[in-house]
Amino acid sequence: MKNYSRMAAVYDRLMDHVDFPGITAFYLEAARRFRWNGQHILDLACGTGNITLELLKQGYSVCGLDQSQEMLAAADQKVFKAGFAPDLICQDMRSIKMSRQFDLALCAFDSLNYLLCEDDLERTLAGISGLLRENSLFLFDVHTEYKLREVLGKNTFTHQSDDICYIWQNRFNARKKICSMDLDIFVSTGNGLYERIEELHEERYFSQEQMETSLNRQGFEVLAVYGDWKYEKPRPKTERMIFVTRMKR
Numbered sequence: 001m002k003n004y005s006r007m008a009a010v011y012d013r014l015m016d017h018v019d020f021p022g023i024t025a026f027y028l029e030a031a032r033r034f035r036w037n038g039q040h041i042l043d044l045a046c047g048t049g050n051i052t053l054e055l056l057k058q059g060y061s062v063c064g065l066d067q068s069q070e071m072l073a074a075a076d077q078k079v080f081k082a083g084f085a086p087d088l089i090c091q092d093m094r095s096i097k098m099s100r101q102f103d104l105a106l107c108a109f110d111s112l113n114y115l116l117c118e119d120d121l122e123r124t125l126a127g128i129s130g131l132l133r134e135n136s137l138f139l140f141d142v143h144t145e146y147k148l149r150e151v152l153g154k155n156t157f158t159h160q161s162d163d164i165c166y167i168w169q170n171r172f173n174a175r176k177k178i179c180s181m182d183l184d185i186f187v188s189t190g191n192g193l194y195e196r197i198e199e200l201h202e203e204r205y206f207s208q209e210q211m212e213t214s215l216n217r218q219g220f221e222v223l224a225v226y227g228d229w230k231y232e233k234p235r236p237k238t239e240r241m242i243f244v245t246r247m248k249r
Contacts, residue, residue, distance in 0.1 A: 004047070006197045008070035010187055011048050013164060024054035026229055027106055027139050030244050033231075034223050036137050038103030044093050044128070044140075045111035049075025049086075056084045063100070067092040094120050096127035103133055107140035110240070113148075113203035116178060118214070121206065125218040132247040138220060139244050145205040147239035148172060148179035163188040178204045208234065208241060220245040 004011070039061055043052045046064030048071050055062045056079065064079075064087065066072050072088050079086040091097065093107075094115070105128055115121045128138055143152075153172025159165055166185040173180070185197040206214075212222050226242040227234035234241050 003199055003201055004068040005070045007183075007185065007199055008048065008068060008074050010164060010185060010197070011071065011074070012050070014159075014166070014185075015050070018050075020050040021054055023108065023229065024051055024058075026242075027051075027108070028058075030139060030224070030226070030231070030242065031104060031137050034137065034244060034246065036104060038136070040102045040104070042102040042105040042128075042131060044105060044107040045109070045114075046075060046088070047071045047109070049078050049088070051106065051108050052088075053079055053082055053084070056082070061087075063087045063089060063102070065089045065091055065093065065096070093127065094123045096124075096131065098131055100131065101133050101136075102131055103136040105132060105136070105138045107138075110141060110143045110203060112140055113143050113205065114201075116176075116202060116204045118206075118210075121211075121214050122218065125214055125220070129218045129220065129247055134247060134249045136247045137223075137244065138247065139242070141240050141242045142211070143179075143203060143205060144234065144238055144241055145177070145207065146237055148177075148203060148205050149174070151239060152181065153179045176204070178202050211241075211243065215243070215245055219248050221248045 041055055041060050041062045043062055043064045046052050046066050049064055052062050052064040064075055069090055072090055075088055076086045149172050152170045155170055157168040164187050169182045171180050181201040183199045186194040189195050215222055222245050224244040227238035228240050
């Protein structure tokens with residue numbers, strides 16, 4: 001099943017609880033703590049453009065990249081409706097091909113966890129490093145083992161409202177370090193009928209040590225690692241790690 005295709009039409013409704021302005025502000029403040037004052041930002045795995053739009057509102061030049069045409073179509077409409085000219089590219093981040101360069105790259109919402117093998121992680125980091133000027137920053141967040149194993153992997157989640165509901169069933173494979181998530185989403189089409197959207201999502205965890213080793217191999221210096229949207233070090237039950245890195249060349 002192709003992820004984020006039919007789901008693109010309802011993604012923002014499922015994510016309406018997320019504080020996109022707050023998360024964007026966290027990333028920008030984290031960058032400024034390391035004296036970043038650039039202008040040109042690459043938003044990797046930008047999805048429907050929520051972070052992209054927040055950055056544009058603050059006056060930055062932003063290019064959004066995602067492999068889902070459907071998610072980018074939603075981003076295009078959102079950005080254009082807000083009065084900005086969309087700059088969006090449909091590419092797989094494992095094989096980025098661009099001649100442009102940026103002084104900051106972001107990859108939010110555990111998108112790197114979708115890379116299921118170390119080779120894909122290395123290829124992605126190598127591609128990102130080629131897009132960054134010397135001393136530029138790369139910031140991203142990933143789910144921890146605790147989140148994928150204990151919080152997601154052992155549970156089923158449900159949601160129901162007047163026009164949309166979902167069943168989210170998870171299982172964790174300790175050998176492969178992968179959490180598989182079966183999503184069944186039901187969207188009202190009127191007259192008591194519902195359209196069913198099925199997607200399988202898989203995320204792998206990389207330990208902090210693994211991630212730092214891969215980053216260093218591709219020319220990145222790890223400046224800080226924060227936990228759960230706080231400027232504090234990760235703890236045993238941290239669910240999300242936020243990395244701040246610099247391109248050393």
